[in-house]
Amino acid sequence: MVDVMSRPQPDLTIAEAPDARPSAAGQMSLSVFGATGSIGTSTLDLVDRAPDRYRLVAVTAQSSVDKLIEIALKFRPERAVIADDAHYATLADALAGTGIEAASGRAALIEAATMPADMVMAGITGAAGLEPALRAVQGGGRIGLANKECLVCAGSLFMAEVARAGARVLPVDSEHNAVFQVFDRENVGRIEKVILTASGGPFRTWTRAEMEQAKPSQALKHPNWSMGAKITIDSATLMNKGLEIIEAFHLFPLEAHQFEALIHPQSAIHGLVQYEDGSLLAQLGAPDMRTPIAHCLSWPERGTAPSARLDLAALATLTFEKPDFDRFPAFALALAALKRGEGAPTVLNAANEIAVHAFLAERIGFLDIAGTVEAALDAAEKRGLLKEPGSLEAALELDSETRALTRHIMAA
Ligand SMILES: NC(=O)C1=CN([C@@H]2O[C@H](COP(=O)(O)OP(=O)(O)OC[C@H]3O[C@@H](n4cnc5c(N)ncnc54)[C@H](OP(=O)(O)O)[C@@H]3O)[C@@H](O)[C@H]2O)C=CC1
Ligand SMILES: CC(=O)[C@@H](O)[C@H](O)COP(=O)(O)O
Numbered sequence: 001m002v003d004v005m006s007r008p009q010p011d012l013t014i015a016e017a018p019d020a021r022p023s024a025a026g027q028m029s030l031s032v033f034g035a036t037g038s039i040g041t042s043t044l045d046l047v048d049r050a051p052d053r054y055r056l057v058a059v060t061a062q063s064s065v066d067k068l069i070e071i072a073l074k075f076r077p078e079r080a081v082i083a084d085d086a087h088y089a090t091l092a093d094a095l096a097g098t099g100i101e102a103a104s105g106r107a108a109l110i111e112a113a114t115m116p117a118d119m120v121m122a123g124i125t126g127a128a129g130l131e132p133a134l135r136a137v138q139g140g141g142r143i144g145l146a147n148k149e150c151l152v153c154a155g156s157l158f159m160a161e162v163a164r165a166g167a168r169v170l171p172v173d174s175e176h177n178a179v180f181q182v183f184d185r186e187n188v189g190r191i192e193k194v195i196l197t198a199s200g201g202p203f204r205t206w207t208r209a210e211m212e213q214a215k216p217s218q219a220l221k222h223p224n225w226s227m228g229a230k231i232t233i234d235s236a237t238l239m240n241k242g243l244e245i246i247e248a249f250h251l252f253p254l255e256a257h258q259f260e261a262l263i264h265p266q267s268a269i270h271g272l273v274q275y276e277d278g279s280l281l282a283q284l285g286a287p288d289m290r291t292p293i294a295h296c297l298s299w300p301e302r303g304t305a306p307s308a309r310l311d312l313a314a315l316a317t318l319t320f321e322k323p324d325f326d327r328f329p330a331f332a333l334a335l336a337a338l339k340r341g342e343g344a345p346t347v348l349n350a351a352n353e354i355a356v357h358a359f360l361a362e363r364i365g366f367l368d369i370a371g372t373v374e375a376a377l378d379a380a381e382k383r384g385l386l387k388e389p390g391s392l393e394a395a396l397e398l399d400s401e402t403r404a405l406t407r408h409i410m411a412a
């Protein structure tokens with residue numbers, strides 16, 4: 001069972017740790033991990049609109065070398081890192097004579113997270129982002145956390161490190177950023193619950209029989225948000241909302257049962273906090289990640305973002321539904337993993353990453369994603385693998401063992 005008292009109180013680390021403010025010159029030094037992705041692109045769009053405000057330290061990518069070169073030449077960071085070594089020569093040739101360092105490989109990616117920066121945007125997808133994000137945390141500055149899998153894979157130890165290093169985690173994920181904006185830290189004891197909204201994804205109204213036939217191209221059509229492939233599939237299975245409940249549990253000092261999800265197809269309201277006096281505070285905005293990212297980049301002040309303004313009269317109707325656990329079993333699996341605690345969320349996350357990848361490659365069907373994750377959790381439990389990973393090494397080992405186990409399950 002999850003014991004709220006046995007984990008670090010992240011609220012204190014957000015509210016009371018020493019402030020890591022932008023440098024005195026008024027310029028904020030910023031590293032963008034996952035610079036070529038959806039979060040990276042939105043972040044750099046904001047930088048582009050206020051170039052005097054930012055100084056880029058490191059930008060990173062996995063293998064999109066041409067895009068990384070374009071970013072490096074435009075934003076002139078100190079260093080550009082491509083995780084896949086095969087692209088090093090291309091990167092180094094393009095940056096030769098520019099004064100921008102080129103680096104490659106996993107070790108270089110992690111090392112770049114130790115470069116001093118006022119803020120590090122953690123925009124890598126999946127558990128691959130855990131180690132760089134953790135290294136950034138250890139620097140004691142601000143972390144804009146988009147990479148929710150970090151917290152699902154190793155939330156307790158991640159937040160313990162945040163507290164130890166005096167770092168600040170600013171939640172970028174739209175729902176968590178919304179909750180962060182309306183979460184009254186002075187009155188945590190008066191909070192009844194936190195509600196994360198979910199669009200319901202492209203299959204919100206589909207039957208299970210229809211979902212069984214769903215193709216990646218259909219699952220990749222998110223009704224409201226434009227995002228990377230992995231999170232878009234997670235939205236379609238509702239695993240995204242399950243991962244987000246686990247993420248919220250680590251970010252906000254409430255008990256597991258105080259986090260709920262509500263289907264809200266318009267994605268206008270992103271998160272709500274309900275108080276004991278009956279007040280329900282919400283944050284609304286158009287579905288554009290530049291709003292939560294701008295909030296994090298400027299916090300505790302207010303920045304600007306070019307996101308469309310919500311026209312409530314044009315929207316006219318906001319609707320809500322309860323999540324359907326039968327049609328979206330991935331959501332139930334994530335809640336069960338949070339309740340089970342210890343290594344279960346780590347296993348859930350790793351198995352899901354492998355299953356989503358297999359679905360995108362058309363090796364398994366849409367409903368097999370949740371089926372595979374469930375089988376991996378069962379197998380891990382039987383093998384006694386669900387122990388709390390007490391260190392980064394233990395979390396990475398459990399992540400890796402689960403990936404092997406999941407591949408084995410899918411091959412059987
Ligand atoms: N997109 C969104 O609107 C939102 C995203 N998030 C979260 O933010 C994170 C990023 O999502 P998103 O931007 O959509 O993802 P994308 O797939 O668009 O981008 C992922 C980025 O991470 C890099 N990357 C991928 N794998 C690795 C790896 N193994 N090592 C190093 N770098 C890697 C990619 O490089 P390359 O281009 O070379 O592959 C790319 O720069 C996810 O955790 C997601 O859940 C949360 C809320 C909203
Ligand atoms: C933009 C963002 O934060 C995503 O996590 C988004 O919420 C996904 O959409 P769903 O609500 O469909 O999961």
Ligand SMILES: [Mn+2]
Pocket residue numbers: 173174175176244
């Ligand atoms: Mn989200």
